[in-house]
Amino acid sequence: MTFLNRERNTTLRPVLDAVVPGAALPGGEVELRGANLGPIDSRIPTALVDGSAAAVLLSRSQRMIVRVPETHGAGEVRIQQGEVHSNPLELKVAQLLAEGVHAVGNPVIDVAGNVYVTFSGPRGQQTPVSVFKVTPDGEPESFLTGVMNATGLALDPAGYLYVSSRHEGTVYRVSPEGAASLYSEGMGVATGLAFDEKGDLYVGDRSGTIFKISRDRQIFVFATLEPSVAAYHLAFGLDGTLFVTGPTTSSHDNVYAIDRDGATHVYYSGLGRPQGLAVDTHGNLYVTASLGGKRGVIRITRSGEASLVLAGSNLVGLALGRDGMMVLATGTAVYHVFLGIEGLRFF
Numbered sequence: 221m222t223f224l225n226r227e228r229n230t231t232l233r234p235v236l237d238a239v240v241p242g243a244a245l246p247g248g249e250v251e252l253r254g255a256n257l258g259p260i261d262s263r264i265p266t267a268l269v270d271g272s273a274a275a276v277l278l279s280r281s282q283r284m285i286v287r288v289p290e291t292h293g294a295g296e297v298r299i300q301q302g303e304v305h306s307n308p309l310e311l312k313v314a315q316l317l318a319e320g321v322h323a324v325g326n327p328v329i330d331v332a333g334n335v336y337v338t339f340s341g342p343r344g345q346q347t348p349v350s351v352f353k354v355t356p357d358g359e360p361e362s363f364l365t366g367v368m369n370a371t372g373l374a375l376d377p378a379g380y381l382y383v384s385s386r387h388e389g390t391v392y393r394v395s396p397e398g399a400a401s402l403y404s405e406g407m408g409v410a411t412g413l414a415f416d417e418k419g420d421l422y423v424g425d426r427s428g429t430i431f432k433i434s435r436d437r438q439i440f441v442f443a444t445l446e447p448s449v450a451a452y453h454l455a456f457g458l459d460g461t462l463f464v465t466g467p468t469t470s471s472h473d474n475v476y477a478i479d480r481d482g483a484t485h486v487y488y489s490g491l492g493r494p495q496g497l498a499v500d501t502h503g504n505l506y507v508t509a510s511l512g513g514k515r516g517v518i519r520i521t522r523s524g525e526a527s528l529v530l531a532g533s534n535l536v537g538l539a540l541g542r543d544g545m546m547v548l549a550t551g552t553a554v555y556h557v558f559l560g561i562e563g564l565r566f567f
Contacts, residue, residue, distance in 0.1 A: 232256050232260065232304070233256060233301075233304050233305075233306065234257055234265060234299040234305070235255040235306055235307060236253070236254040236297070236298075236306050236307055237254040238252070238253040239253075239309050240253065241516070242310065242529075243311070243312040243557055244312070244313055244314070244516070244531040244532060245313075245314045245535070245555055246313065247533055248287070248515075248532040248533065249285055249286070249287050249531050250286060250288060251283055252267070252286060252297070253283050254282065254306070255281070255282060257279060257280065257281060258279050258281040260301060263302075264276055265279060265284070265299050265301045266301075267284060267297065267300075268297065268299070269286075269289055269293075269295070269296070269313065270291040272289045273289065274287055274288055274289050274297075275287040275289075288313055288531070290313075294310075295313045296310065296311070297309050297310075297311040314530070314532070314548055315556060316358075316554075317358050317547070317554045317556045318335075318337070318352065318354045318360040318554045319552060320360070320552070321337045321549070321553065321554060322339045322341055323536055323549035323550070323552075324340045324411075324451050324537075325338065325451045325495075325496070325536065325537050326412070326498070326549070327373065327537055327538075327539050328373045328375050328381070329547060331379070333355075333541065335554060336352070336353055336354075336375075337351070337352050339352060339370070340370055341368075343386070344368070344369070345368070345369075347368075348365065349363075349365055351363045351364035351373070351381070354554060364392075364394055366400065367385050368387045369387035369388075370383050370384070370385060371411045372384040372412045372413035372423070372424070374414055376419065376421075376567075379396050380393050380395060382413055383400070383413075384407065384412075384413055384423060385410060386410055386411055388405070389405060389406060389407045389409065390402060390407065390410065391403045391404045391405075391407060391423060391433070404421075404423070404433050406439070407423050407425055407431055409426045409427050410423050411423075411424045411426045411448075411452045412424040412454040412464070413454065414455055414462065415456075415567075416566065417460065417567075419435050419567075420432055420433065421433040422454055424451070424452025424466070426466060427447050428445055429445075430444070430462070430464065430478065442478070442482050443462075443478045443482045443484050445464060445466060445484065446466065446468065447466075448466030448467060449467055449468055449469060450466070452464055453466070453494075453495055453496055453497045454497065455499050457477075457499050457564070458499070458503040459503075460479075460480050461477050461478065462478040463475060463477055463478075463487060463499070463505055464476045464497075465494040467493040467495060473492065473493065473494050474486045474491070475487045475488040475489075475491065487505075487520075488505075488520050490526075491511060492510035492513075493509060493510065494508070494518075495535070495536050496508035496535060496536055496537035496538040496548075496549070497538075498538050498539055498564075499564040500540055500561050500562060500563060501563070501564050504519050504522065505520040506520075506529070507520065508535035508537065508548075511526055511527075514528050514531065516528050516529070516530045516532045517530040517532070517535065529559070530557070530559070532550075533550075535549070535550055536551055539563065541563055542565065543562075544558055545558050546559050
């Protein structure tokens, strides 16, 4: 995502043409492109985001790389050289929604805009809260307790939340009021969850199996993959293709696509530690990963073109709302940012 400025001049006033990408998590690294962005008399220009100084990691005549600070403003970036300011450009900075969580998979968003995120904890350790519910105004509340190592999340058409336990190999069904009951067991190291358009539930066992649980709770082995060092993440595409990530020790990992018959192929290769997954209404895939050494959210179009749309580190999951809001989860916090990207929903 790139915001352009057509204005240029030849004075020593810094001029900004573009911010790449056009969105960032606090701490993310973005590139500023333009003119007169390099040092003058060994004095490096100052980068300001909503008036707060951003660390300048590189300063050249036509480009700068800056680390985005935490900000509560509209996301305006400027360059200052002495008393001279550049033109402003928009940079969308994700805002903190909640902290004190432990996410290892994708958050989910219900129809009311509430966000659900896990407090997973170390393997085999019970945590005081298993799942938090975060209201649209950022108020976190305990939603579910008693599930050890809550990992994957998914919502069904009736608003029931499904939660996997990677420690128990089970999946729980949780009512909107927070009452949990066992839905399925024997899922190995159960991690990512996703529903298809028919309402069948898919569970990623990170030791190498994708299970399919039909609506009458019959369990099938749907596909097999390479084992993962972290949670499998699952998301369905427009045509019923199931996308799966499962990071390995390699720095050149894959996104897999599994068709309706369980046949698996590599959809995209070359990402570093791909994890969180989401699909928009146009069929574009969004992955939390690194691409060419740049970390954040990667968009992969249906034609296979990949680009960084949001810069950020330590991302493990994401979700796309119906209102164009993107929700992002690190290991310890949840952020949101409006990018105008509507998430694909089957119900």
